[in-house]
Amino acid sequence: MRKDVYLVKLSALLLLCLSVFLITSCAPKISFKIERPPVQQIENINYIELGNFQIVSGKIKIPSETASDSSQIFSRTEKLLKPAITKLNSKKEQGDLTADLLRAALVHELSLQSPYQLINTTGKKDGFSGVLPEKSEIAILHGKVKYAEIIFESQEGLSYFTNVKNKGATLEQSLLASVVSMGAESSGAGFVIATPYVEQIAALEVEFTLRRKNDDSEVVPSQSFRTYFARKWGGSGASSHLPIMVKNAIKQKYQSDEDITVSLLSKIDQAGLYFTNPNEYYARGFNLRNNVQVPQTPLDLKIRLGRQIARQYVKQISPYQETTELLVQDGNSVAVNLIRGNAYQEAIAFLQALNERTAEDEHNLGLAFEAGGEISQARIHYETALEMDNNNVVFKAALTRTGD
Amino acid sequence: MKLFNNYILNKLFLMLLISAFLISGCAKATLTVRSPAEINTSKIKNVAVGGFEIGQIILKFKTERNGVWQTHPILLSEEQQKSISRSVRARVINLLTATPYFKVIFSDEFEKLASDAALQQLVSVRGYKTKNIDAVINGKIWLEIERTDGVDLSKEGLEYFRPPRSRNSIGLNLTVDQVVWWPYKSTRGTLGLEIKLTRLLPTEVVATTFETRTYSQRIGGRNGESFQQIADSLTSALATSNSSKTDSIESSADVLPSFEQIIADMALSIASGFVRRVAVTEKVVSYSIASGSLPNAKILIEAGAYDVAIDQLQKATAENPDPNDLYNLGLCFEAIGDYGLADSTYREAWKTDPENLLFAQGLGRIERLRRENPQLQRQLELR
Numbered sequence: 060m061r062k063d064v065y066l067v068k069l070s071a072l073l074l075l076c077l078s079v080f081l082i083t084s085c086a087p088k089i090s091f092k093i094e095r096p097p098v099q100q101i102e103n104i105n106y107i108e109l110g111n112f113q114i115v116s117g118k119i120k121i122p123s124e125t126a127s128d129s130s131q132i133f134s135r136t137e138k139l140l141k142p143a144i145t146k147l148n149s150k151k152e153q154g155d156l157t158a159d160l161l162r163a164a165l166v167h168e169l170s171l172q173s174p175y176q177l178i179n180t181t182g183k184k185d186g187f188s189g190v191l192p193e194k195s196e197i198a199i200l201h202g203k204v205k206y207a208e209i210i211f212e213s214q215e216g217l218s219y220f221t222n223v224k225n226k227g228a229t230l231e232q233s234l235l236a237s238v239v240s241m242g243a244e245s246s247g248a249g250f251v252i253a254t255p256y257v258e259q260i261a262a263l264e265v266e267f268t269l270r271r272k273n274d275d276s277e278v279v280p281s282q283s284f285r286t287y288f289a290r291k292w293g294g295s296g297a298s299s300h301l302p303i304m305v306k307n308a309i310k311q312k313y314q315s316d317e318d319i320t321v322s323l324l325s326k327i328d329q330a331g332l333y334f335t336n337p338n339e340y341y342a343r344g345f346n347l348r349n350n351v352q353v354p355q356t357p358l359d360l361k362i363r364l365g366r367q368i369a370r371q372y373v374k375q376i377s378p379y380q381e382t383t384e385l386l387v388q389d390g391n392s393v394a395v396n397l398i399r400g401n402a403y404q405e406a407i408a409f410l411q412a413l414n415e416r417t418a419e420d421e422h423n424l425g426l427a428f429e430a431g432g433e434i435s436q437a438r439i440h441y442e443t444a445l446e447m448d449n450n451n452v453v454f455k456a457a458l459t460r461t462g463d
Numbered sequence: 464m465k466l467f468n469n470y471i472l473n474k475l476f477l478m479l480l481i482s483a484f485l486i487s488g489c490a491k492a493t494l495t496v497r498s499p500a501e502i503n504t505s506k507i508k509n510v511a512v513g514g515f516e517i518g519q520i521i522l523k524f525k526t527e528r529n530g531v532w533q534t535h536p537i538l539l540s541e542e543q544q545k546s547i548s549r550s551v552r553a554r555v556i557n558l559l560t561a562t563p564y565f566k567v568i569f570s571d572e573f574e575k576l577a578s579d580a581a582l583q584q585l586v587s588v589r590g591y592k593t594k595n596i597d598a599v600i601n602g603k604i605w606l607e608i609e610r611t612d613g614v615d616l617s618k619e620g621l622e623y624f625r626p627p628r629s630r631n632s633i634g635l636n637l638t639v640d641q642v643v644w645w646p647y648k649s650t651r652g653t654l655g656l657e658i659k660l661t662r663l664l665p666t667e668v669v670a671t672t673f674e675t676r677t678y679s680q681r682i683g684g685r686n687g688e689s690f691q692q693i694a695d696s697l698t699s700a701l702a703t704s705n706s707s708k709t710d711s712i713e714s715s716a717d718v719l720p721s722f723e724q725i726i727a728d729m730a731l732s733i734a735s736g737f738v739r740r741v742a743v744t745e746k747v748v749s750y751s752i753a754s755g756s757l758p759n760a761k762i763l764i765e766a767g768a769y770d771v772a773i774d775q776l777q778k779a780t781a782e783n784p785d786p787n788d789l790y791n792l793g794l795c796f797e798a799i800g801d802y803g804l805a806d807s808t809y810r811e812a813w814k815t816d817p818e819n820l821l822f823a824q825g826l827g828r829i830e831r832l833r834r835e836n837p838q839l840q841r842q843l844e845l846r
Contacts, residue, residue, distance in 0.1 A: 094834075156519060160605065163657045167673035171502075171740075177668045179583070180659065214530020219618050221640035226622075240640075252642060253530035254616045293615070342736035344676045347728055348716075350649070353679035358519070358607035358653040362675050393817040400820060401827030403834075409817075431834070 094432025110201040112158040138298035149205035164369035173377030194273040205264040220249030256294025263364040390419035403427040418447035502670040513573035513601035527613035554730040605655035615685040647684025654729040676729040755787035786815040
């Protein structure tokens with residue numbers, strides 16, 4: 060019986076994979092790798108030095124509750140486990156491990172993403188001496204880190220209502236039986252058995268300051284970033300040490316990357332990589348097993364939150380790249396081809412050399428600029444396009460996308 | 464029986480992959496191209512490897528029985544911690560020596576230094592004795608591995624069937640619910656590794672990367688989601704198809720690996736990532752080949768004989784500049800990593816036939832490489 064299910068699933072998967080490969084491999088993809096300018100304006104800084112990152116005590120605000128529809132449906136069955144978590148406190152005594160990991164994550168992002176040259180990456184005072192660049196071009200990055208981590212390894216009494224089902228029963232009868240046993244279990248009838256679970260709750264808040272080395276003035280205003288994590292392995296899915304609304308808010312805002320449905324396709328891509336680019340296969344860690352049922356280690360937790368914050372902050376002070384899908388308009392076919400082939404500079408040169416440009420061409424020119432990270436140039440051409448064709452939705456969307 | 468199932472499943476997946484590749488080929492040829500380093504490491508040839516500082520090393524055992532959890536950390540002496548850090552360091556050295564671009568200088572002068580700060584100090588006062596070194600690599604490791612021995616709990620329906628005794632009765636076919644305890648063993652490892660490449664003259668931090676890898680495996684216990692099983696079987700199907708890169712220790716989905724093996728696997732992955740960042744690596748890509756006037760060229764390109772193909776195509780295009788031949792010539796240049804020539808050849812082809820998407824794609828690939836690696840030009844000229 061089970062084997063049959065297996066086979067059916069397998070063949071479904073087979074078909075799915077084949078169709079995905081057929082669709083993706085031959086159709087021209089128009090995804091753009093776009094360079095975005097930093098969120099904050101930074102002037103005349105070429106070097107960054109890592110200053111002090113240390114843990115400070117204090118309270119971290121619990122995320123504001125968002126009422127979602129799904130949580131209300133299940134709100135009757137939810138259960139708050141004891142002790143309930145109502146506040147998250149950072150303690151100075153926990154040592155600087157988290158701050159050090161955050162520093163490492165920041166240095167990584169800055170080293171790979173940003174145009175800045177890093178001078179001192181240890182945060183220690185005695186950095187490199189010798190020939191140092193002009194002090195007014197150096198900015199020092201400091202951070203005050205608050206970190207709270209609560210891990211429960213415990214058990215909760217869950218009720219198991221067992222019954223005997225007659226296989227000869229009709230569908231309605233067996234449905235009724237399972238509804239009865241589910242109802243009984245949620246009301247606590249049946250055997251109550253200690254069921255183990257692990258729940259991890261963590262929060263990280265960092266206040267960054269970026270100061271010029273020569274006069275200690277702020278290059279950008281100091282900013283705070285916060286991120287959270289909450290997850291439970293084992294036990295009942297409806298109970299938690301956090302109020303369910305808070306937990307939902309965390310899941311929605313900070314853990315959207317954990318969606319499992321995406322990963323099946325990426326698994327197949329990964330396997331393909333093993334044949335085409337073994338270096339890459341190992342480099343991306345696809346040789347390592349990964350079982351989602353195993354709770355993560357506290358170190359995972361710290362690194363995960365540290366990385367999230369580091370990425371957010373680096374976007375503030377450094378240009379970054381992202382991949383998006385944009386619509387190329389039916390303009391001059393040569394230019395369209397160039398854009399579709401990712402040759403943006405070429406497309407810009409070609410379109411600018413044209414004597415007459417249609418509204419679509421103007422839009423495509425803007426697109427090529429946007430893809431190259433020149434947002435202000437892109438806007439000029441989107442505006443021209445909209446002037447020529449007042450009601451075009453795509454042009455309007457492009458303007459809003461590149462607006463301030 | 465389970466073994467048999469797994470075996471069939473693995474074979475099926477391999478077949479699936481192969482067929483998928485055949486189909487997705489659609490008149491494309493696979494080329495081995497050189498991909499540039501992400502970080503400009505030109506002029507760096509001789510590298511010394513410093514010590515790997517320890518941020519944290521924790522190994523622990525956990526048990527869970529009837530909902531009571533117990534944790535037993537393994538106490539590691541300083542020497543044991545250092546030896547773990549050295550084994551991670553050895554992985555990085557292994558892969559660095561395997562690339563033709565770096566020469567690893569063996570000197571324990573840098574290794575003996577206690578920390579990153581001490582290294583910075585030494586480098587900035589130029590107090591080192593070892594000569595002919597362009598750069599130093601050092602690092603910091605954070606490691607946590609735990610192994611859990613616990614029990615899953617679930618309600619299962621056990622089937623009970625009694626065949627009919629007479630023609631009139633229908634027999635008995637019942638499902639009896641039972642609470643079942645499923646013992647399991649699981650392991651989870653996390654390795655964070657910060658690797659820093661410092662140029663000595665002029666003193667500058669060329670690159671720092673901080674990479675994390677995790678490893679998690681679980682044996683026994685209640686069967687996971689079917690998705691997890693498929694994913695697992697896929698990984699193990701590939702893990703068993705041998706590769707020169709991994710250690711030849713057989714890994715089985717039914718046995719938890721040792722702490723050492725987990726560390727080694729994670730370190731291998733991070734080290735490959737680092738090498739890919741700092742050295743020119745090769746990768747296999749599939750690009751379309753244009754059907755030009757030289758049928759030979761296509762075969763040569765598919766076979767990877769780029770130099771011969773270049774020779775023939777150059778002769779042919781000198782007489783008759785067919786854009787398809789020019790494109791194929793560009794493809795060969797791209798494959799051997801001569802991006803400047805590839806660019807100009809693609810452009811020639813594109814100018815003859817600007818409506819051709821294929822030629823535009825060639826231009827776009829080079830432009831994209833340039834955009835993502837501004838140092839590319841210089842880097843390849845110098846090598």
